[in-house]
Amino acid sequence: MCTKSRFVEWENYPDKKAAAHKILTSQTFPPNPEFQLGPIPGTNPVLPGTHWKMWHHAVGGELTDIPDDSWATVLKEKHPDMLHLLQFPYNGEPPKRLVTDKAITPNSLHFVRNHGGIPLIDKDKFSFTMDGLVAKPREYTLDDLMDESRFPRMEKTITIQCSGTRRIEQILLYPGQGDEVPQAPWAEGAIGTASYVGISLKKVIKECGGLINGAKHLEFYGADTYFKDDKVMNYLVSVPWSKVKANEVMLAWEMNGEILPAIHGYPLRIVVFGYIGARSVKWLYRIKAIKEPSRAPVQSQEYLYFPQQVGKHNFKLTDGIQIQEMPVSSAIMSPWTKQVCIHNGKIRCKGWAYSGGGRWPERVELSADGGFNWYTIPLENLSKKRKWTWRTWEYELPCDVEGWVEIVCRCWDSALNTQPTFIRTAWNWGLHVTHSCHRISVYSVNKTRKATQDRLKEFEQAGIPFGPITVPLAFPSQSWDDYEKFWKEHDPRDAEDD
């Protein structure tokens, strides 16, 4: 078994689990903060994760320092401008302007959706176990896995997406499940693309003599501690053997040419191609071959895609589809909603498009009229086509009209799937899989128009900023002579009865 450094292995220690459960049930914790019905906090971190911090302190022992340690790791490993949706367990995404800045996401900017504190693992004391329904259960050091004479090396560029991406759009219109940890209010940045180095899980299972006794699923054990219903446990999920067999599940120790960062799973993580990020377990210390999908809570009770009419008042877990592959989606990363765009007849737009399950973006389209007419983004404006990655894009979107316009983005993937039209179409209680056409409202100011050009000049000459647009006028928009002239030349306001 793995040797602990700064984390707890719970699954082999039912007594420790029972002790923690006893502590958690004997204490009262304050109610969860409500963040969906009021305005989402404008702070950064957005949500603190107070409950989880308190639970860690209550259980104590090795867990006591984990909230502070984890935050220190965030500050050390991530970009200073990250948007921290949840401080602990850490959930963060890059600021909007940097999400698609590069087609391969730098490690410091890659989104992080952790379910527990960050385990600090000593590589030299680390081992990984393959057991359960395999012919020859085995334990491996990292050096064993890196031994190219035993396992062929694999390098893959993979987009990982959280099923919570763009959740904020659902929350703002139709609030749902409001637990702060499973439901962090993600924007469009809970997606990232990196090149991983490692080995195929299939080869490891082969070396262990293959699956036996009807095993059909592989359960991954992460060293992070998860809390659910006053119980503690390690982070556990599973994927079907069919996925592993296709060489689409990787054990990885390198990310974009660097040793895997602690926050991303050092020393060893799973990368499941084309599945939601929740299956790509970090700080992997064990894989168990099993017959049924994992019954652990992350697999059986969370990441479920419910029908639209199901909620706290009537749902059963089995009403939800366990989320594995993500459907086709896209997002506009620039401009931002409610921004004033002063342009020359074209608004410069940037964004991403992605489809799960090894389907890829074939066509990306933009509309400047709410989705009535669409411009196809030329292929040369899309980043490289790959089986398992997003494509970033940019485009000068023609826009003649002025005032509030609605820019909409949609993608067609290689199987010709496209996105639902409205948030409404795909709302679900768990607020997952927000993949409707991405819509933003921007205020268009077209400098190629004479009246606008003249008006902008007035602002420029007065040295007064034009925006925000709600700020009252700095000077009149029409002279009184002009006003009187208009009424001499036109019918009066009220029609006469002659």
Next chain:
Amino acid sequence: MCTKSRFVEWENYPDKKAAAHKILTSQTFPPNPEFQLGPIPGTNPVLPGTHWKMWHHAVGGELTDIPDDSWATVLKEKHPDMLHLLQFPYNGEPPKRLVTDKAITPNSLHFVRNHGGIPLIDKDKFSFTMDGLVAKPREYTLDDLMDESRFPRMEKTITIQCSGTRRIEQILLYPGQGDEVPQAPWAEGAIGTASYVGISLKKVIKECGGLINGAKHLEFYGADTYFKDDKVMNYLVSVPWSKVKANEVMLAWEMNGEILPAIHGYPLRIVVFGYIGARSVKWLYRIKAIKEPSRAPVQSQEYLYFPQQVGKHNFKLTDGIQIQEMPVSSAIMSPWTKQVCIHNGKIRCKGWAYSGGGRWPERVELSADGGFNWYTIPLENLSKKRKWTWRTWEYELPCDVEGWVEIVCRCWDSALNTQPTFIRTAWNWGLHVTHSCHRISVYSVNKTRKATQDRLKEFEQAGIPFGPITVPLAFPSQSWDDYEKFWKEHDPRDAEDD
């Protein structure tokens, strides 16, 4: 001329105006608070009107105490639960639950949209002047006007609506002109119905020998002080003679059987039937017959209805239609948006419907599916039909589905006009005339459904409130036996390749 008590007559004193202008231009005032792009403040008063208070204090003299005096009048005359959109000048509407509680609005609950401080006028020193282009200009005391041998008494039930009603819906989607005084963030309550006693303005003009020299408009002078572009003035607007001639403009001194409250214009106000409230000048002390519509700022620069593509970047005043009659509109006052509705297959709804210009609501309809299908509210569920008033209504709206539903209301008036479909359809820079179909999202929980009934019982037995819906589950929604049973009886999550 009128004798002052606690107000200033500016229009006959250019020197006083010039002095005030000098004071206002020699000082710097802090920028207007931005309230549209962030969350609207959750305070009550919502906006303080800091600028206007400072301007009053800067000009000083008779204006110094007006902000405090006015607020004292609000507290004395209005219902303690009023929603104060703007503290000074006072803008307030009844709380949602009371807007349509009675078909005739009690005085203490009638909305108030003041443009200046509340003048405190001594009735005994009060006089009213009719001048300008009339054959025999005259001055009247209140007793003169009340002399039934000279002027036949008139009693009319009239709905007055502010063109800002429901503005908050425009602001939340598409911010616009953001001056806090002309643009208070009204909800659905800036409308009220009262019975007024007074006389027809037409009779007064007749007594003054009629209009002469091509006069076609009547300009009303209010004793309140208005500020615009560093200038002070009385509140001035006009209506066309055609409106007066039809006996649709009244001088009123009584409201719902009581002496006109100070906040509503004591001792004398104008009531223009079927026009926006801005024309029904309060604290009336003068009417001037003129040739052209008033050039005063409220008439010429505000209450303009602009095309959708016009804004700070390109508009001219003459692009806007001066708002007189309001178009057909309606609002749902109960339930409220984002409310959880636990019902027995029908959701109880209440609201109002109104049309300006002497058209009246003929049909009111509700939809529980976002406006796809409509239920007509039976006529017996509508309040009395009158030429110049709203109709309040209530209805048990059938709703079978559970989850977020969109309830929509629309009215067809006597000329068969109906409301635009979406906010988007009628957005305008001045954020006036929000008359699109009123849409609210409510979370439907249908107790006639078995699963819901059982689940609600669980909450009841545990003594835990069901809402807010975002609050995490208090107990599991499905037993593990049930979960395992489901998976024995159904296909596994991932299809097998057999």
